[in-house]
Amino acid sequence: MASALINVPAKAKRGDIIEIKTLMSHIMESGFRHRASGEAVPRDIITSFTCRFNGTEIFRADLFPAIAANPFFSFFTTVTESGNFEFEWIGDKGFSETASASISVE
Amino acid sequence: MHSPPNSTRRQFLGLAGAAAVLGTAPVVTLRPAEATPEMLASAIRNVTGGAAVKTGKVKLDVPPLVENGNTVPLTVSVAHPMAPEDHVSSIHVFNEKNPQPNVANFHLGPHAGRAQVSTRIRLTDSQKVVAIAKLSDGSFWSASVDVVVTLAACTEEVI
Numbered sequence: 001m002a003s004a005l006i007n008v009p010a011k012a013k014r015g016d017i018i019e020i021k022t023l024m025s026h027i028m029e030s031g032f033r034h035r036a037s038g039e040a041v042p043r044d045i046i047t048s049f050t051c052r053f054n055g056t057e058i059f060r061a062d063l064f065p066a067i068a069a070n071p072f073f074s075f076f077t078t079v080t081e082s083g084n085f086e087f088e089w090i091g092d093k094g095f096s097e098t099a100s101a102s103i104s105v106e
Numbered sequence: 107m108h109s110p111p112n113s114t115r116r117q118f119l120g121l122a123g124a125a126a127v128l129g130t131a132p133v134v135t136l137r138p139a140e141a142t143p144e145m146l147a148s149a150i151r152n153v154t155g156g157a158a159v160k161t162g163k164v165k166l167d168v169p170p171l172v173e174n175g176n177t178v179p180l181t182v183s184v185a186h187p188m189a190p191e192d193h194v195s196s197i198h199v200f201n202e203k204n205p206q207p208n209v210a211n212f213h214l215g216p217h218a219g220r221a222q223v224s225t226r227i228r229l230t231d232s233q234k235v236v237a238i239a240k241l242s243d244g245s246f247w248s249a250s251v252d253v254v255v256t257l258a259a260c261t262e263e264v265i
Contacts, residue, residue: 017219032205058218062211066204068177068226078219
């Protein structure tokens with residue numbers, strides 16, 4: 001059901017600053033909406049997003065219900081070696097998704 | 107004078123009590139309570155630990171007029187070098203009137219190369235959005251933008 005879109009350049013020069021864009025499909029139910037009957041719709045959000053490069057954390061975000069549905073992030077990193085970006089989303093109700101992307105650095 | 111059944115009176119009193127506790131007018135409403143400027147201030151204090159927050163360095167890009175509060179593009183960039191001994195270590199985004207004052211915390215490091223993050227947020231009302239950057243030397247810098255929202259987020263009922 002959940003799926004990730006990752007945008008990482010395939011190639012870069014050593015020392016380049018690259019932009020990474022990620023999108024995860026998720027409803028991000030805030031917990032503040034009500035049904036017509038008056039009961040609150042329970043919260044169901046992604047609470048944390050982490051990006052690691054070759055095992056080292058390079059970016060982390062703590063999310064709150066004010067993040068829009070299908071959370072989108074763009075951030076930057078300096079590349080020094082070829083390797084793998086691992087992305088991880090963790091959320092309510094046991095939500096957990098991962099994705100990865102590789103980059104070759106010359 | 108016909109008195110309403112007890113259950114509804116109890117419900118009303120419960121709601122009114124809850125509303126009074128939240129510091130809002132005791133009006134029975136299905137809309138979520140708004141965060142108050144005090145909640146915003148305390149959320150910021152939780153991050154800064156009471157340290158002074160200077161204005162500057164931070165650039166907060168949010169459209170000043172938003173048609174749909176459900177998805178508002180937001181970019182925070184900090185005009186600061188990203189050297190190992192002197193860098194931006196985190197960026198925090200807050201709002202004034204959503205049910206919760208926190209929007210997101212972004213943790214960066216010197217390897218980021220550029221202190222800039224983008225995401226999309228929700229805004230339930232026309233309000234102020236605040237971004238605070240924490241530098242590695244422990245100082246805090248902020249910027250705020252007033253946003254006008256024509257269609258509020260998350261107030262619609264779910265059928």
